[in-house]
Every structure is written in C-alpha cells, then in structure tokens.
Amino acid sequence: MDRYSRQTLFAPIGVDGQKSIGEKHVLLIGAGALGTGNAEALVRAGVGKITIIDRDYVEWSNLQRQQLYCEKDAHEKLPKAVAAKERLQLINSEVEINAQVADVTADMLDALVKDECFDLLLDATDNFDIRMIMNDISQKHGVPWIYGACVGSYGISFTIFPGETPCLQCLLKTVPLGGATCDTVGIIAPAVGMVVAHQVAEALKILSGNVKDCNRKLVSFDLWKNQYVSLNVAGLKNLECLSCGENKAYPFLSFENQTKTAVLCGRDSVQIRPAETLSGGRSLRAIKELLTSQGIGVEANPYLISFQVEGHRLVAFQDGRVLVHGTKEIARAKTLYHRYLG
Template identity: 60%
Template sequence: MLMQKRVLIIGAGALGTSSAEQLVRAGIGSLTIVDRDYVEMSNLQRQQLFSENDAQARMPKAIAAKERLRKINSDVYIEAHIMDAQREELEELFQEADLILDATDNFETRMMINDVSQIYNVPWIYGGCVGSYGLSYTIIPGETPCLHCLLESIPLGGATCDTVGVISPAVQMVTAHQVTEALKILVEDYDSLHRKLISFDLWNNQYTSIKMDNVKRPDCPSCGEKPSYPFLSPENQMKTAVLCGRDTVQIRPGSKQKRDLEALRENLHEGEVMQNPFLLSYQTDKHRMIFFQDGRVLIHGTKDITEARRLYHKILG
C-alpha cells in the first residue's frame, strides 16, 4: 500500500530531511520536497541529508535532499521544487498528495497549509522544534481541530533555531512522532492515530500529551461550519516591496501587530544590535535589519524578495 502513496514535505531543513529519509527508507511511492533555501555550514549540525560539499556549493536544499535520497532508495519517485510556497503553489501541490508533512520554518506558511488542507481534504502533520523542545499534532480535516483552533488555546510560536539553536535529538523525537503518524495514515490505520498534541523538552525531562477534542470550534474560520479560509486571503498574507532607489526590501505582516522589541533583542545573540524607543537595528556581516513596533521590517543589503523573506523567517520564525 505504501508504494501507491504520495507525500508532500514543505521544508527541507532539520525536520524535513529527517522525515524524508525515514519515509524513503520505508518505501513510499512518491515524495515531493519543497524548499526555498540553500545549504549553509551552520545547517549541518541538524540537517542530516547534507554534506560540507553541499554547503560549499550552496546547493538548494530541495535538490541536495533529492540527490541524497535517490542514493538511499532509487525506487521512490522524488520531485524537488525550489520555491517559496504560497497559495497558488500549495493548491497545485496539494491536489497530488495523500499527506502533507509540515517542516517549514514559519507560521505564515503553516497557516496557509492549514487552510488549503481543509479545502482539499488532505491530512497534514504539524511539527515544530527549537532548543530541546518539540511538538507535533496530526490534523484530519472534518475530524480533528485544525491549527487555527489550536492557536486560540495554545501559544505555538516564539523563538527559532537560528536565534536559540536546536539539538539534534529533539529533531529526531519530533520526526519520530510525525513519521509514525504518517505511516498510520498512509496504510489507512486511522484508529491507531494518537489524536493528541505531543510536546516535550528533552533537556528538562518533560513530556506531555494533551487531548485536543474540546478545542475544535464550530465557528473556526478555517475548519468551522462556515469557513472563509482567512489565511489564503491577500490581506492576511505577508506584503513585500523593494524600496525605490535603495538596496532594501520592506516586509509587512498581513495582520496588524505590535512587536515586542525587548523580547526580540533577547533572542539576538550574533551581530550588532542597537535599539531606541521606536525600532531595533540588527547588523550582520551582509545585511542590516530594522524592526519597527508595528511589525514592519526593512532588510538592507538585498533587492531579492525571496532572500529577504528567508532572512525575515530566519529571525522571526
């Protein structure tokens, strides 16, 4: 049965490479990998499919992962897409998938995945990992609460791997849960699904399993009785613009927010940081990022919107 199944993985970082390798070794029929980034030396500590040669060549992660996976199991059909998956791309990819694994690095994409999964009735498995902490939850459209429901009750965002790091055992623990749930879905053993939010902190010896049935909301705009799929609407998607005459990209979140600059500063451990009551400036070797209280960010040193979005999510998740 596995050989007839098609899995889509969004993200080829720590979670994505680990899950992809396990699924390819298990012998699924088809795997599609989507990622917008390239391999860097700092990735090798936690992203298991890549080598120093990949980093030195700045190979796109999706391509490097595909080449490595083909050497592991050549019977699996593997597609690699170098792209920043937005609504149009997600809708096209979802129509060919039996299951989606979340291995992305930002909630903007996750919320779009959540809405598209409801439209096309495709299950997906949420996963997140930072430091020694990780969590996972399986979402079955029409049955379980969706990620939008969960966000009303449980804070799932925060720090990123690039600001506080991550230990490899925590990555493997998350993907152990994700891939096990994936295999249950792929062989259609739905009765064995965990149906709980799993969270843990390996360093502090904590493990929690929370039943989420009561979190499902009939008025949820993503999975409720009258869904509007808000995260697919243009006004809720990130706005980007190259500033005229400047080597700068402005990024503005889709929804209004008030950024806590003090909390952001605490998570910035490399580079030069300057702050006044109105903004925070973060200088790295190649770029300067200006964070405003209203959520806007100016990224100096590039006119490439894809690169700017990558830098934005690298800091803010």
Template identity: 45%
Template sequence: MENSRYSRQILFPPIGAEGQTRLGQARAAIVGMGALGTVLATQLVRAGVGFVRVIDRDIIEWSNLQRQSLYDEQDAAEGRAKAAAAAEKLRQANGDVEIEAVIEDVTWRNAERLLTDVDVILDGTDNFQVRYLLNDVAVKHNIPWSYGGAVSSYGTTAFFRPGDTACLVCLFGPDTAGGGHDTCDTVGVIAPVVSMVASLQVAEVLKYLTGNLAALNGGIVQMDVWQNEFHKRPLSAPKPECPCCQQRQFRALEQRMDGLTVSMCGRQTIQVRPAAGLGTPLAQMAARLAQFGEVRHNRDLLRCDLGNVQITLFADGRALIHGVEEEGIARSLYARYIGM
C-alpha cells in the same frame, strides 16, 4: 528485491503486506527540507511511500550540517539547493520511489498547486506563516497534515485531520503573522529533538496511510529532551466558532501576502521575492554578475560573492541576500545587481 527491502516492515503486523501495498500507492509532500524535513523524507522514502515531493526555498550552508542529515560537506561548499540535493540522495536510497524536487518558496500563489495532489502533507518548516498556509490548503481540500516544530531542546508535533480534529486556527487563532516564537537563530537547536519530532510525525503518517486510524495519537505531543519532559494533551474536536475549518475562511490563502522573508534559520539572510519572475536565463545573469564578484552557477541557482555580502539567485527570480539584516538594504542590493 522489493519484498526483501521491506521485509522487516511487512513483518510488523499492523502494516503487513497489505499496508506495504498501500504505502507504495500513497503520495506525500514535505514542505521544508531542513532539519525536520531531511529526517521526514529519509524515513518516508525508505518506508516505500510511492511518491514524495520535497519542497524547499533554501540552499545548504555549513551551519546546516549539524542536524540536517541528508547533506554533506561538498553540498555546503557548493551551496546546493536543498531540494535538489535531497532528491539526489533519496533516489540513491530507494530507486523505486518517485521523488520530485521543487525549489520554490511556498506562498499563496503556489500552495494549492503543490499540495493538493497528495494524500498527506508534512510540515518541515520553521515559521508559522507557512504553517497557516498548509492548514488552509489542508482544510480546504480535506487533506490530513502533520505539524512539527523543534527548537533548542524542545519540540511539538500533532497530526491534523480536517473534519475530525481541531485545526491550527482552532488552536492558535487566525493571526497568520506568527511572531514572538523562539527560532534556531535565537536559541539554537540540537539534533536529538529534531529526530524525535520527525520520527513521531512519520509514525502518525504511516498509521494514516496504512489505514490504522485507531492507532493515531490523537493529541499534541510536547517534549524537552534536555529536561527529560514529555507531555501529551488531547487534540480537541473542531471548534464551532473556528473561522477556518467551520466558517471556511482561508485567510492565509486569501490575504495574498508577499514580500520579504527575514531571518532564514542559522545566519543573517533576507529573502527578496519580486512580484515578477527573473525573465533572464541564469547563465546570462551569471555573465552579467561576474564583473562584480566570483560567480558559480548550475541549472538551479547562481551564487555571487560580493565580499561582505553574497547573493544566491534562483531561476524563479527569488534571491537570498546573505550578510545583511535590514530589508531596505536587501531590496537595494537586489535592485542594483539583479534589477526589480
């Protein structure tokens, strides 16, 4: 059955039986299970990559269904955690692949724990603060990583190999704030560019994992699928003055930045991440919050509807406050209903 499953991929000469065996022994981590992440995960799992860790902090909402291909209407109606729902669907696609779901926000606290036991890291995120963390971990531990971004009708992708290519800091400088970029909140996004960027990311990963290093793109690919524009520019060698890959300064890891993450893509939502964990079982929190509004919960999260505001609370104490735009209001609601 295994040979039948991968027969068409094995018939592709650059992969063949040996390459398929290498894929089965490989380990990958995907950070972000939104638009890019769902395509990345689907293609890697169906290709037979032996271990895939899917990491996401968010829940599924109706606005996701237009482009996040693993989810359905029931997932959105239930507000399921993306990582958990994705893992369930992926296991149905290929039971031979070990899939680990992680419902966490990738920060300096957990990045090395989550990303250093794999052969390759894939970027399915939507913000540069996390991408700088991925770059720091990749450079520090000599792990290749695939960068991908898609917004509106345009996208960008590159495959970074520490020691061989420039890193993210070489390209954009050491500013980990990453502000001033368009987001799907401000300019939207269409599904075709997502699929194209993610497919290019997976193609590079498959080349790398099967040992086809000479076939690697070696450049930064940029496209606008609406304007029919496609460009590639070479990805340079590491810059001698780079504070990250040459001077080994890992600022995103070492600055230890915590706090609120604002503008979860697609709606008015602010994430509150307290310094300490929850300390109370979700079932007990559900009973406490039921006096204020309708509560639904499972082992991964609970959702409390307060009318104009909704709270999604995760087992690690992190919460998404939906329906607000100001950080102070989000903190106040968290303190009032959950406690700091």
C-alpha cells in the same frame, strides 16, 4: 519484498499495509532538519511518491542536524531540494521523487494540491506563514497534515484531520508561541530526531491504512529538561474558526492575509509587511527583550528597534513592518526575517 520484510513483519502494517504505503503520494514542505529526517524515513519505508519543496540551499551550519547533506553540498551551495533528491534516489531508486526549488505561496500550493492526488501533507517548514497556508489548504482539500517544530531541546507535533480535529488556527488561539528560532538559540539533533519520530510514525499509520491508531493529542517535550507532555486538545476545536469551522473562509489563502514583500526603490533594502493575523501583536519592547536575551545588540526608540545580523541591518516598526537593509533579494530578506522575527 525482502527490502521491506522487517516492516511487513510488523503486524499492524503487514503485506497489505506495505502495498498501501507504496501507492501513496506525500507532499513534504521544507528540506531542512525535519524535512530530511522525514524524507529519508519515508523513502526507506517505500512510499510510492514524495514531492519535496524547499527554497533554500545547503549551508555549513546545516550539516550538524540535516542528515541528507554532506560537505560537498554545502561547498557547492546546492539547493536543498536538489541535494535531497540526489541522496534519496541513492537510498531507494524505486521511489518517485519530485523536487522543487521554490518559495511556497498560497496560490502555488492550492494549484499543486488541486492537480496532484496527495494523501498526506508534512510540515517541515521554519515559519508560520507557510504553516497557516498549509492549514487552510488541508481544510479546503480534505487532506490530513502533520505539524512539527523544534528549537533548542524542545519539540512539538500534532496530526490534523480536516473535519475531525482542531486545526492549527484553533490551537494558536490558546497555545502560546515563543519567538525563539534555531538561528537565535540553537538546536540539538536529538530534538529533531524526536519530532521526526512522532511525525513519521503518524505518517506510516495514515499511509498504511491505520488511521484509527493515530494520536489525536498534541505532543510536546523538552529533552534537556526531561519533560514530556501529551495534551488532549479536542475541546479546542472552534466552530467559529474561519479555517475549519462552520463558515470556512480559508483566510490565509487570501492576499490580504499573506506576508507582503517589496524592494524599496533606489535603496538596497526590502520591506516585509507580515499579515496582521500573523503578527501576534508583539510589542517592540517584547521583541527587544527577546533579541537581547540571545546576545543580539539592539538600538531602540519609541518608534522602532534596529539590530545587525549576518551583515544586514533589520529595522522593526510597531505596526509589524520590517526593513531588511543590505539586500535586494526578497528570498534572502524573508530568510533573515523568519530567522530572527518570524
């Protein structure tokens, strides 16, 4: 117990809370900036078991903010889940770490949460496809989850309790979403650290049995502009919400509401068709303005826009479809889509 002595000296946790933390199982989706920060903090805190799922591998640009990785990982292009597990086991060999290299789908996540006894779901993803699936899985199986995101110097976090707080779909009806990503406008490490701090603090409250102390407000901040907002969103809970309302249907677990991908026959291209509920109704003009503001050259006509990034040409149509030229790898196409258009 000497290992956790400073944590048990903290009265709200104490010996009983530490014992509780050591018996809990956390599912962490994403092993990027937020994922590595959350994983390291929870493993150091003595969580009993952590399952980490990520589809990507370590790149040189990750090293600026993704704290578990080193140059060797980037040189070898190790899958992030694998590299994270190796580092985490060196930090705390007592914690059981289950690492999966996979692209999360609704069916996969539903089966996993059904089979495993998770006490908490942690969001460290880079796109709303997976977040909305997490949201519905949380509501369906009654497991709390902590939403978190950051870009530039901005960050946001919110803890969602099924049956009590508004869910993410409730919030998205009111809270506006920007189109910027870390790959288009960058990110500074302190913004990552601030979101991680909020997520881990909430996680420790839940895992140690102090749910009553959790923050029910949505927290957002901009470190560069010295702005901090704590917003009471309780009134946004929608009784008609199909994810958490009175007539739950869990729409994002249905095939028709998931992003579809297909390799085009005879062409070195992948077509991505986002779910209508996730497309956001953005016009081609709005997408063009967003990309242009980030220094990306865009060609456009009344029917589509196209642009070149990372050796690939992306073509976006008004109906939401996107063609990613220069690859037959669906995982690569989805990564580019979420980086620039997701």
